[in-house]
Amino acid sequence: xxxxxxxxxxxxxxxxxxxxxxxxxxxxxxxxxxxxxxxxxxxxxxxxxxxxxxxxxxxxxxxxxxxxxxxxxxxxxxxxxxxxxxxxxxxxxxxxxxxxxxxxxxxxxxxxxxxxxxxxxxxxxxxxxxxxxxxxxxxxxxxxxxxxxxxxxxxxxxxxxxxxxxxxxxxxxxxxxxxxxxxxxxxxxxxxxxxxxxxxxxxxxxxxxxxxxxxxxxxxxxxxxxxxxxxxxxxxxxxxxxxxxxxxxxxxxxxxxxxxxxxxxxxxxxxxxxxxxxxxxxxxxxxxxxxxxxxxxxxxxxxxxxxxxxxxxxxxxxxxxxxxxxxxxxxxxxxxxxxxxxxxxxxxxxxxxxxxxxxxxxxxxxxxxxxxxxxxxxxxxxxxxxxxxxxxxxxxxxxxxxxxxxxxxxxxxxxxxxxxxxxxxxxxxxxxxxxxxxxxxxxxxxxxxxxxxxxxxxxxxxxxxxxxxxxxxxxxxxxxxxxxxxxxxxxxxxxxxxxxxxxxxxxxxxxxxxxxxxxxxxxxxxxxxxxxxxxxxxxxxxxxxxxxxxxxxxxxxxxxxxxxxxxxxxxxxxxxxxxxxxxxxxxxxxxxxxxxxxxxxxxxxxxxxxxxxxxxxxxxxxxxxxxxxxxxxxxxxxxxxxxxxxxx
Amino acid sequence: xxxxxxxxxxxxxxxxxxxxxxxxxxxxxxxxxxxxxxxxxxxxxxxxxxxxxxxxxxxxxxxxxxxxxxxxxxxxxxxxxxxxxxxxxxxxxxxxxxxxxxxxxxxxxxxxxxxxxxxxxxxxxxxxxxxxxxxxxxxxxxxxxxxxxxxxxxxxxxxxxxxxxxxxxxxxxxxxxxxxxxxxxxxxxxxxxxxxxxxxxxxxxxxxxxxxxxxxxxxxxxxxxxxxxxxxxxxxxxxxxxxxxxxxxxxxxxxxxxxxxxxxxxxxxxxxxxxxxxxxxxxxxxxxxxxxxxxxxxxxxxxxxxxxxxx
Numbered sequence: 001x002x003x004x005x006x007x008x009x010x011x012x013x014x015x016x017x018x019x020x021x022x023x024x025x026x027x028x029x030x031x032x033x034x035x036x037x038x039x040x041x042x043x044x045x046x047x048x049x050x051x052x053x054x055x056x057x058x059x060x061x062x063x064x065x066x067x068x069x070x071x072x073x074x075x076x077x078x079x080x081x082x083x084x085x086x087x088x089x090x091x092x093x094x095x096x097x098x099x100x101x102x103x104x105x106x107x108x109x110x111x112x113x114x115x116x117x118x119x120x121x122x123x124x125x126x127x128x129x130x131x132x133x134x135x136x137x138x139x140x141x142x143x144x145x146x147x148x149x150x151x152x153x154x155x156x157x158x159x160x161x162x163x164x165x166x167x168x169x170x171x172x173x174x175x176x177x178x179x180x181x182x183x184x185x186x187x188x189x190x191x192x193x194x195x196x197x198x199x200x201x202x203x204x205x206x207x208x209x210x211x212x213x214x215x216x217x218x219x220x221x222x223x224x225x226x227x228x229x230x231x232x233x234x235x236x237x238x239x240x241x242x243x244x245x246x247x248x249x250x251x252x253x254x255x256x257x258x259x260x261x262x263x264x265x266x267x268x269x270x271x272x273x274x275x276x277x278x279x280x281x282x283x284x285x286x287x288x289x290x291x292x293x294x295x296x297x298x299x300x301x302x303x304x305x306x307x308x309x310x311x312x313x314x315x316x317x318x319x320x321x322x323x324x325x326x327x328x329x330x331x332x333x334x335x336x337x338x339x340x341x342x343x344x345x346x347x348x349x350x351x352x353x354x355x356x357x358x359x360x361x362x363x364x365x366x367x368x369x370x371x372x373x374x375x376x377x378x379x380x381x382x383x384x385x386x387x388x389x390x391x392x393x394x395x396x397x398x399x400x401x402x403x404x405x406x407x408x409x410x411x412x413x414x415x416x417x418x419x420x421x422x423x424x425x426x427x428x429x430x431x432x433x434x435x436x437x438x439x440x441x442x443x444x445x446x447x448x449x450x451x452x453x454x455x456x457x458x459x460x461x462x463x464x465x466x467x468x469x470x471x472x473x474x475x476x477x478x479x480x481x482x483x484x485x486x487x488x489x490x491x492x493x494x495x496x497x498x499x500x501x502x503x504x505x506x507x508x509x510x511x512x513x514x515x516x517x518x519x520x521x522x523x524x525x526x527x528x529x530x531x532x533x534x535x536x537x538x539x540x541x542x543x544x545x546x547x548x549x550x551x552x553x554x555x556x557x558x559x560x561x562x563x564x565x566x567x568x569x570x571x572x573x574x575x576x577x578x579x580x581x582x583x584x585x586x587x588x589x590x591x592x593x594x595x596x597x598x599x600x601x602x603x604x605x606x607x608x609x610x611x612x613x614x615x616x617x618x619x620x621x622x623x624x625x626x627x628x629x630x631x632x633x634x635x636x637x638x639x640x641x642x643x644x645x646x647x648x
Numbered sequence: 649x650x651x652x653x654x655x656x657x658x659x660x661x662x663x664x665x666x667x668x669x670x671x672x673x674x675x676x677x678x679x680x681x682x683x684x685x686x687x688x689x690x691x692x693x694x695x696x697x698x699x700x701x702x703x704x705x706x707x708x709x710x711x712x713x714x715x716x717x718x719x720x721x722x723x724x725x726x727x728x729x730x731x732x733x734x735x736x737x738x739x740x741x742x743x744x745x746x747x748x749x750x751x752x753x754x755x756x757x758x759x760x761x762x763x764x765x766x767x768x769x770x771x772x773x774x775x776x777x778x779x780x781x782x783x784x785x786x787x788x789x790x791x792x793x794x795x796x797x798x799x800x801x802x803x804x805x806x807x808x809x810x811x812x813x814x815x816x817x818x819x820x821x822x823x824x825x826x827x828x829x830x831x832x833x834x835x836x837x838x839x840x841x842x843x844x845x846x847x848x849x850x851x852x853x854x855x856x857x858x859x860x861x862x863x864x865x866x867x868x869x870x871x872x873x874x875x876x877x878x879x880x881x882x883x884x885x886x887x888x889x890x891x892x893x894x895x896x897x898x899x900x901x902x903x904x905x906x907x908x909x910x911x912x913x914x915x916x917x918x919x920x921x922x923x924x925x926x927x928x929x930x931x932x933x934x935x936x937x938x939x940x941x942x943x944x945x946x947x948x949x950x951x952x953x954x955x956x957x958x959x
Binding site for chain 1 (some may be wrong): 659670672673675684685686688693696697700703704706707711714715716719724726727728729730734738739742743746749753754756757760761781815817819821823826827828829833834835837838844850852853854855856857859860
């Protein structure tokens with residue numbers, strides 16, 4: 001009996017029981033469906049064991065969309081609870097769990113896989129590579145992310161969700177004040193997916209440094225590749241901090257160490273410092289690839305080269321350096337005194353300069369262009385004013401004395417959503433629409449896509465701009481309720497309507513995928529947008545080996561030069577192509593990590609030790625394995641090429 | 649373009665909406681610190697609004713002027729690498745703006761971290777504000793009284809809050825008197841405030857601290873020195889003394905109404921006064937006075953101090 005009590009939810013509610021039933025039914029449905037349609041073999045061969053960067057990218061993409069809806073459901077519940085004063089929809093505990101999971105899911109399990117999806121899908125194609133540097137490690141990265149995400153997502157039906165906020169400040173997140181296993185889930189699920197992210201960082205850095213096509217010098221890389229490169233450098237420097245912090249937090253919770261406790265020399269602020277030394281660069285890990293996507297899209301749909309390429313690169317390098325020098329601005333109010341605050345206030349504001357350079361570069365890319373208002377372009381030009389507003393409120397927050405008034409209020413919540421939604425989410429939706437034809441062979445419907453864009457934009461403005469005002473009026477973030485006397489009611493109601501519109505917008509976008517899958521023509525060619533960079537030079541759908549012949553690059557717009565200036569992109573005869581073999585081990589390791597994580601959450605030591613041994617066995621097996629990959633023969637290449645539209 | 653109008657309409661609506669309302673708490677300061685902060689906020693809003701407008705105007709111009717539907721079929725956009733002049737302007741002007749705001753920001757930092765402007769020659773009233781789940785304890789060592797969840801302060805006298813916590817990190821915030829600062833269990837932070845005029849203000853914990861966070865508020869009443877003295881006298885005559893066992897009970901998680909005691913908990917449960925990260929001059933300065941005020945706690949403090957630093 002005691003055994004089951006440990007897995008019971010500490011704060012159950014009808015909504016949670018309903019979710020349990022739903023999860024059960026969906027799982028059964030998937031298993032029955034796969035069996036009925038005899039798709040188990042297909043699933044295993046084509047997806048679970050794949051090491052192909054394109055398929056891994058697609059898996060990231062769908063996981064991210066799934067998590068977007070998970071985090072979005074949390075958001076809607078929060079806004080509904082706050083839409084009226086003294087609402088009784090959620091109690092305090094439930095609300096705390098919801099905003100905590102909303103934050104974690106959206107940042108770690110939605111935005112991160114979304115950018116990894118585009119890195120995986122686009123980077124090897126943009127640099128003319130056959131795959132990433134370590135394809136099998138890439139698969140392992142994905143499965144670790146997936147294991148972490150699933151572990152985090154079962155928390156609310158088994159044992160309770162974390163409830164100390166996505167920042168999980170100690171001592172609140174310690175055993176004394178968070179007794180349920182919720183924060184264990186937080187520590188371990190993020191740890192597992194974080195290890196995956198770190199490996200992706202190393203993998204992508206290596207890929208970009210070592211596998212570029214001949215002629216592609218660093219300063220000839222397309223802008224998205226540049227942004228991905230810098231983001232991955234940040235990952236490699238920032239994620240180890242998170243790894244260590246989470247490990248310390250885990251040992252505090254599971255083994256009674258005192259790193260962050262209130263007694264025995266623990267320092268609660270140490271957690272905050274660690275968290276934000278990772279957490280601030282994390283923002284740029286998300287936003288820089290988004291900037292890269294915008295650069296590609298704005299340039300394509302203005303039919304112009306990107307204005308100020310060099311200053312674009314320089315600004316990103318500068319941002320990456322500054323991103324590590326500003327973490328204290330997350331707690332100006334921690335009593336570190338005027339001198340420290342002044343230094344971090346200045347470094348924080350300094351980021352506005354390179355960011356401003358980027359905004360002006362995009363504006364001047366439009367200049368003298370030939371602007372086509374497609375769905376990806378709408379997101380990109382919608383991003384510019386909205387993100388500028390988010391950016392300038394960031395400068396306001398950087399004024400540390402004034403930050404004493406903004407800190408922990410809805411003003412801050414409005415600011416970071418104002419940067420992350422137009423910055424990252426719009427970019428991901430723009431990229432999704434832009435790259436969809438390349439990877440799925442059909443265009444998404446423009447009309448429905450435009451509906452989605454407008455609903456999302458209007459919804460966004462209604463949902464978040466009121467928060468600037470209620471924040472200045474004294475509404476703290478994370479309050480599950482407020483009295484009518486505060487006067488926050490009307491604006492929160494507006495925010496709720498905005499959130500509802502955003503939900504409708506996301507549903508529209510998903511409906512668009514379904515509608516276009518049914519109705520869109522499939523003969524779109526390999527370059528439907530009249531694009532400029534190398535990823536559009538290969539066939540649609542992209543063959544396993546990406547490029548039959550390695551492209552010869554002479555500028556950052558190699559494909560454009562080929563179309564307009566007669567540049568010879570592909571020279572010489574076909575040669576046999578070396579490709580890596582599929583492997584089930586990454587998937588299996590991911591599942592063992594999941595079991596290990598679950599065991600650690602509940603302090604089940606025997607299964608934990610067994611799973612850890614399993615992980616090491618997998619690693620040991622790999623080191624003895626003789627797998628040199630395989631070759632695709634010239635005949636096979638010729639056959640594929642002629643089938644996909646003739647050898648160029 | 650639709651977007652432009654949409655944003656414009658939204659902002660106008662918000663402005664109209666706001667004009668009909670009471671002033672926002674943060675922009676309705678009742679003390680010098682909050683006033684400085686409100687001025688900084690308004691200044692930055694002004695400058696930032698200009699930037700936003702410039703970006704929007706440029707964007708609108710580009711989008712209207714260069715859209716494909718208005719151009720001839722055979723128009724080929726030129727290849728433009730960049731222009732040193734444009735880029736110098738795009739870097740130079742933001743640098744000037746950031747430099748100016750940095751200058752203001754640094755100045756404000758030193759102002760809000762020291763005794764409020766205009767109050768320098770008055771002796772500050774020291775109040776220890778400590779939080780426990782989910783309430784505030786206010787100790788007045790000078791007056792030898794303690795209150796729970798409400799605060800009476802005299803006007804025209806600088807107040808020096810000594811903040812710490814008996815649990816999770818909280819943040820002490822009275823928007824109309826000045827911005828917040830954290831209260832933590834292992835150190836004391838100092839917040840300097842002052843009230844220019846009598847009045848009632850909202851105070852709250854602004855940092856999430858668990859289930860009872862939303863209701864973790866307190867009332868602040870600023871009154872003239874003579875009214876304040878009268879109140880202190882009244883408390884000393886009528887209120888019960890605060891005993892250690894009573895205080896232990898108060899610390900248990902839960903919500904309490906307003907309470908008043910004579911004596912303070914500082915005698916048997918002193919503040920964790922040592923310095924983790926303390927580089928502001930004013931704090932060091934004021935710490936001397938506390939030490940002399942609370943001699944009884946110095947013994948316990950040393951011991952605790954050593955524990956914390958792991959010696």
